[in-house]
Amino acid sequence: MAGSRKSRAAGPPPPSVTLVLDNGADTIKAGVVTGDTADDRPRIIPNCLARDRHKKTYVGSELEKCRDFGEMAFRRPVEKGFIVNWEAQREIWDREFFDDKAPQRCDPSETRLILTEQPNALPALQTHCDQMVFEEFGFASYYRGIGPAFNAYQDMQAIFHTPRTPDTSIDTPAEVILLIDSGYSHTTVTPIVQGRPLHQAIRRVDVGGKLMTNYLTRLLSVRHFDMRNETYIANEMKEAVCYVSMDFSGDLDRTWKGTRGERRADYLTGGGIAKDYVLPDSHTTFHGVVRDYDPAGASSRARRAAVSTEDVLTLRNERFVVPELLFNPSDIGLRQPGLADLVMQSLSVLPIGLWPGLLANILIVGGSAKLDNFIPRLQMELLKRVPDECVVRVARPEDPVISTWLGAANFARHEHVNRLAVTKQDYEEHGAGWVARKFSAGLGVDS
């Protein structure tokens, strides 16, 4: 293919240091791979400029220093998973990687950059990205690949806990996986064969962490008090209490208060679902706390509230209605299929012979994959839809947020990277269009 035809000997040897960036809409996962050693874990940097109520602005990892997240406003360089605002993105990258005092300092002119992007990007944005990487930052070598595909370079069978003899070699990329990436902006389904994404079958549903947080905020604002400016706090709440329901209508029944005058027993006791959430008061506490529901009722709480002045929200069906959007986007009028149907739509364009392999190797990554019961629910819904003979096996890696980064770090040490990466000289000689074509052509078929 293109890589082998080019004589690498003519150019300088590839740089030994690789900066691996999984540049997400919510957080950047960043780490350095030097030779054969990689960081164990990437550093997770908030990818935003944030401003608190005292008009102090935090850039990227400075957000760690922030204590009071009330009325936090965010400016995010990444929209819908793609880097759109390079002014902000450059500022964050500069402060994290290129300044003298940057926490992960590296010299772009001696570094290779591996950057993930979401599938089906707009060509204009891809070109912007390539131009910035070479013309502004001046990286020596660069590869931009779609994020889900990097996951294939992980040891897949360890994630699925497949029994095996210890002497089996771990072959990467994995032969066949179906990757579900449920991130901040959207959720995508990507079938991957031998590390090559099957582009025709990539599907997306525009439900992600952001939409779910905003939906929770809306529900709370209708039912309790106005939280619309408290996105950060609502997000913390979502991560703490939300779960995917295995029996939606049953859970909904258990949280219903009943008709006029009636108070159902499940409602009064909480039905095992209701939880109290203590909001931070921004003076002594800065993070919310989850408590078991206190069925003694509002009166005792009102008495306590008089002395302790803490704000308590009782969360009932909000806990599972919010993640339900992933499986039924039509609940809020979004005319898109749910996740299980999305998988089926993706499979429907592939030959049936590939189905068993894909269905038995479904991997879920991304922040929303941390929701409780996500995996059993998806497995249950898929089993209803696929042929009886198919084994449906769904798994998530230990930490679904950094999974793409770990895969990309393995990729940085794989021989594939040398076939795909583009040097600065190549860019200057052939231009941005050539680079874009080379990246979109991918590995080709020969292994």
Place this chain on the structure above:
Amino acid sequence: MNNFGVIEIASTTTKTTPGWAYVPDTGPTLPAVAQPSNRKRAARNQTVVSLSDLSAREETRLRKELDALDRDNHRDVNIPIPPRPGGGTRAQNKHTPNVRKILQSQKTFANHLDDYIAMLALAESNPVAAAAMNAALAKPSTPTTATPKSASPAPSASAAGTSKRSAAAAKRAAAKEKQEQERKKAKQTPKPDPEPEAEPPQQPAPAAQQDDDVEMTDAAAAAVQPAATSSNKEQEPKPQTYPRESQILPPYAKPPPRPHPGDNDPLLVSVIPPFPSDDELRALMTSPPLNYLEARATWGEEESRYPVRVFCAVCGYWGRVKCMKCGTRVCALDCLETHREECMTRYGL
């Protein structure tokens, strides 16, 4: 009726001109249905309104709500980049024109998407102009005489331009792919693989030019009389031969699972779908990416067949009752009363 001499010519071309247009009246419109002659059974006779033909008002409300859910902040915020403590230690070399344009661009993703859609539309309606624009924009060394602001769409346009050709190629490939798929679907389950399938030994190998038909019968026979064929196949373990001679996905090399007495039971025989040939896999693996809009999943047959679930606007339980004034769904009287107060303040008594 001679329609005042105006004769409508049947044509399939439609022009997209701003303003207004004659629209063929293909069916009863909703208001007409909503007012049947018999008032008594009006409620029962109403046609079921699915989500796809909601009223325009409802549609707008939904869109607004979804837009609100898609925002990063509730209010519009403008957070300027704060000055760096060290004053920015990275050498601030002069920006190249491209970089300057990108940094100054204030476009949002929606703007870029609109640009892209416009580009696609132009390529479809007027390929010549698009090609000319391409040629003009593809020159990388075009001097940037224009002010940065007015030139800011240029990089995106050139990008879309250069890749538009590949996009067109992608479309062609996709079309071909689809044909391929359809062709395959037509042939259906018994995959006509180039080499004959694991043939029962006593059956003589068919002539090469007839393998299509022969395989059909073979597969059919296997389906109808599983007992007969399974007794033949008993000796050869299936998993070993499953992805046969594939270069791309190597066959399963480990020893097959232990045979089980139930293996030959006609009731337990499972259908193994034919494995795609290397050529098919190669086509799939090298096919170009879809564009942003194509990858967005939409409702298929399956989803539009089921009614949409509705929820109580107050407490989130099933929305079983409709407010008679505004149509908002609530669960029961308790929530209806809560809703009435709000409804009253909004719409009056």
